[in-house]
Amino acid sequence: MTEGNFVDYVKMHVFSGKGGKGSAHLHREKYIAKGGPDGGDGGRGGHVIIKGNENLWTLYHLKFKRHVKAEHGENGGKQRSSGAQGADEYVEVPLGTVIRDTETNEILKEITEHGEEFIVAEGGMGGKGNWHFKSSTNQTPRYAQPGIDGQQIDVTLELKILADVGLVGFPNAGKSTLLSVVTAAKPKIADYEFTTLKPNLGIVKYRDFKTFVIADIPGIIEGAAEGKGLGHRFLRHIERNSTLLFLIPADAKNIKEQYNILLDELRRYNPELVDKDRLIAISKSDLLDDELKAELASELDRELKLPYLFISSVAQSGLQELKDKLWQMLNKKPV
Structure with a gap:
């Protein structure tokens, strides 16, 4: 996957479907002059559902999908x-996606399992048909309920990378070079700061066909926690x-000073x-030389x-030696 295809932040407006109208139909049949109410209920509007997919690694497929709309429910008919x-x-969405309400910034849900579903906008309920309103004092109701409107909401999708090891360092510390050597990933490498603008993932092949995932995350600068440089854009991936x-x-x-910062x-x-x-790696x-x-x-x-x-x-x-140490840390037995 190229760096340009890695999208970890998407905003969209979602509309759920409106519920169908209930029917106010009155039964008509040969030899039956007044058959009474038999209007059916309207159908529920469609939900907008966010679903986890372990085969996705990025939100790129949603990059240009600014509006998502579910179908409306159909109106009720005769004969109930x-x-x-x-x-x-x-x-x-890929696993590790956080769903936020764009307006309030509230976290609505975090998708972490394959097939996990979250209804982000519920479809409106269908209206009841007129047969529901029949009574001893009102045997021919000529009215029915309208369908309830669907919901509209602006949501923000943020991806937090699911990797075993996160590479942390200042710009131009050699993170992309390390990733390109120990994995099959092909990150952009150059001798200037912020070559990496988006996270790169690579799979490290270890002994006996074992593997683990390592993420090269854009370099930290002082003040990143306040949003300087790439700020929160990359820090959430380390979580x-x-x-x-x-x-x-x-x-x-x-x-030591660099590590403390x-x-x-x-x-x-x-x-x-x-x-x-x-773990600290001196790149x-x-x-x-040996003396230094x-x-x-x-x-x-x-x-x-x-x-x-x-x-x-x-x-x-x-x-x-680095792979051995990382594998040992990833697979240590809990105390």
Whole structure:
């Protein structure tokens, strides 16, 4: 999937169907002058239903679908025949999609399972036919109920990526390069900041035909939690990852400081993010000779209380060790 085809944010206006009118028909038959009321009920209007589909990875198919409308219910007929219900309109979304009321920003539902359905706009009820209103004092009612109008609502669909590992780092830290080396993904790679504007997913092939999913998320800048840079646009994707891989280049001025800034941005956006398992990978380690690497390792041992690894995507060193460590973290037994 190319970056341009990844859509994680869509707004749409949905209309459910109006209920059909009840019939005010009076029964007529040969030799029966006054057969009484026999008007049927109107059919229910169609719902607008959002449904989870595990085979979808993006909201791209909804990019140009600004309006969704369900069918109206049909009117009731004679001989108490009810009108047909309006057909429901289904909107399929990938797992991890959050449905919000655009006006209030309230979260209506989060779709996390295949086949899970949520009625975002209910169809209007059909009106009752005149036979419902027959009584001993009103044996020939010539009226019936109209159908109830359908609902209209503006909704926003936001996708939170369902990946095992989320790559966290400043722009140009080497996240896209790492993803292209350890998976079959082909993200855009260039030597300038914000090359990646949308998340990229890749499947890492591990030993004995095992796999796990890793997401390269656009780089963090200071103030991202307040919406600076790409801000909330990417931070919501990290919420779904069970393990966070912090990627910091070996040529950074202060590795501990960069890590603390990244962690602080996550904490300010959602304090629960700091409870996830974390691993630090020092990228571009091919720039270091053995002496510098030993010196840096000694410094990190003193200052950091997290596991770390030296890797180089270009030289392809330390990558198997990185896969082993991530697999161990993803499959550790609960305490």
